[in-house]
Amino acid sequence: MAKTRIAVAGAGLIGQEHCKLIAASDAAELAGIADPAPAARGYAASLGVPHFDDLETMLDETGPGGAVVALPTGLHLSAGRACIARDIPCLMEKPVAATLKEAFELARASEAAGIPVLVGHHRRHSVDIRLARETVASGGLGRIVTVSGMSWVDKPDKYFDVAWRRQEGGGTLLINLIHDIDCLRFILGEISRVSAFTSNAVRGLDVEDTASVSFEFESGVLGGFTISDAVASPYSWERTSGQALYFPHQPENYLFIGGRDGALEVPTMEHWHHGAGGGDWQSELFRETLPLDGSQTYENQLAHFLKVIDGDEPPVIDAEDGARTLAVLLAVKTAAREGRVVEVAEMLEGL
Numbered sequence: 001m002a003k004t005r006i007a008v009a010g011a012g013l014i015g016q017e018h019c020k021l022i023a024a025s026d027a028a029e030l031a032g033i034a035d036p037a038p039a040a041r042g043y044a045a046s047l048g049v050p051h052f053d054d055l056e057t058m059l060d061e062t063g064p065g066g067a068v069v070a071l072p073t074g075l076h077l078s079a080g081r082a083c084i085a086r087d088i089p090c091l092m093e094k095p096v097a098a099t100l101k102e103a104f105e106l107a108r109a110s111e112a113a114g115i116p117v118l119v120g121h122h123r124r125h126s127v128d129i130r131l132a133r134e135t136v137a138s139g140g141l142g143r144i145v146t147v148s149g150m151s152w153v154d155k156p157d158k159y160f161d162v163a164w165r166r167q168e169g170g171g172t173l174l175i176n177l178i179h180d181i182d183c184l185r186f187i188l189g190e191i192s193r194v195s196a197f198t199s200n201a202v203r204g205l206d207v208e209d210t211a212s213v214s215f216e217f218e219s220g221v222l223g224g225f226t227i228s229d230a231v232a233s234p235y236s237w238e239r240t241s242g243q244a245l246y247f248p249h250q251p252e253n254y255l256f257i258g259g260r261d262g263a264l265e266v267p268t269m270e271h272w273h274h275g276a277g278g279g280d281w282q283s284e285l286f287r288e289t290l291p292l293d294g295s296q297t298y299e300n301q302l303a304h305f306l307k308v309i310d311g312d313e314p315p316v317i318d319a320e321d322g323a324r325t326l327a328v329l330l331a332v333k334t335a336a337r338e339g340r341v342v343e344v345a346e347m348l349e350g351l
């Protein structure tokens with residue numbers, strides 16, 4: 001079977017990972033790379049694919065089946081529009097766009113043209129996150145009461161040499177917490193209200209390095225999440241899952257889901273429960289490990305994108321769904337900035 005040709009815009013940190021995954025795939029091949037940075041030309045040559053300075057020229061000259069947009073977030077809307085105008089489905093890195101207005105604009109353009117946009121919230125393709133969602137949905141934990149999670153990582157100082165990462169939108173909320181929020185929505189349903197504190201005290205940059213967030217879900221579930229890019233620890237999905245690109249695997253947990261009948265640790269998938277006889281806080285709890293299928297998150301994402309391109313599956317997360325994750329993230333930022341509880345619906349007013 002002919003391989004699906006995929007072009008990649010932006011050959012930076014994540015763009016290069018997409019290039020490697022496509023190049024290694026049996027079902028896809030790299031059609032070209034667009035990136036004006038001086039190093040990108042040599043990078044494209046090293047992979048034996050054509051190089052372009054801009055996305056539009058690459059799309060016109062290579063006519064790919066799909067495109068990966070791994071550009072700075074401020075360029076997502078225009079890049080998405082360029083793909084849609086040429087009937088080319090795209091895998092749009094997260095956040096789907098820089099603002100909610102832009103995100104919904106992209107969602108509407110995608111819907112009107114019938115050209116899918118898959119948002120790069122890759123954890124939706126991760127076996128642990130999928131199993132957590134299924135366990136909750138099947139009632140395996142009983143009525144869900146609470147959730148608690150953390151993402152504590154230590155980014156190197158040189159990570160912040162890239163200007164956009166030091167500016168509004170480049171902090172750990174929009175870069176990292178947005179994935180955790182997307183997972184929480186995916187596993188537990190819509191979030192209705194948030195409150196939050198943020199701090200830039202450790203790195204002293206304009207953007208936050210640390211935050212603590214409280215969530216209320218539409219279901220009534222209450223939860224909390226702490227995040228920092230300045231902590232040496234194993235407690236993040238990236239490290240604990242062994243699923244993330246360019247991170248060592250340190251088996252631990254980063255997310256704890258609590259229900260009336262049991263609790264689940266993610267990603268070790270330890271399911272704690274009282275057994276058939278039931279019990280309470282003074283009786284024994286049994287630990288059962290739920291089996292994972294061993295597949296790899298980013299490979300699963302690429303496989304899904306190929307099905308989206310072929311029209312065999314709708315995007316697991318489309319531009320509108322990505323916009324709803326962005327809305328929660330912006331509610332968190334607003335809550336921290338204004339020191340108040342923020343309804344997510346407030347972010348969506350007028351959109």
Ligand SMILES: NC(=O)c1ccc[n+]([C@@H]2O[C@H](COP(=O)([O-])OP(=O)(O)OC[C@H]3O[C@@H](n4cnc5c(N)ncnc54)[C@H](O)[C@@H]3O)[C@@H](O)[C@H]2O)c1
Nearest residue numbers: 010011012013014015034035036037070071073093094095
């Ligand atoms: N899903 C994930 O795991 C993940 C991980 C990292 C980043 N991201 C997201 O991916 C996007 C890119 O992040 P990054 O960390 O790779 O950024 P980066 O700065 O490392 O790379 C961006 C690249 O885009 C290139 N570029 C800039 N303007 C361009 C243009 N007009 N046309 C073509 N190329 C252009 C730059 O030269 C650079 O090489 C961001 O939206 C980010 O939030 C997602």
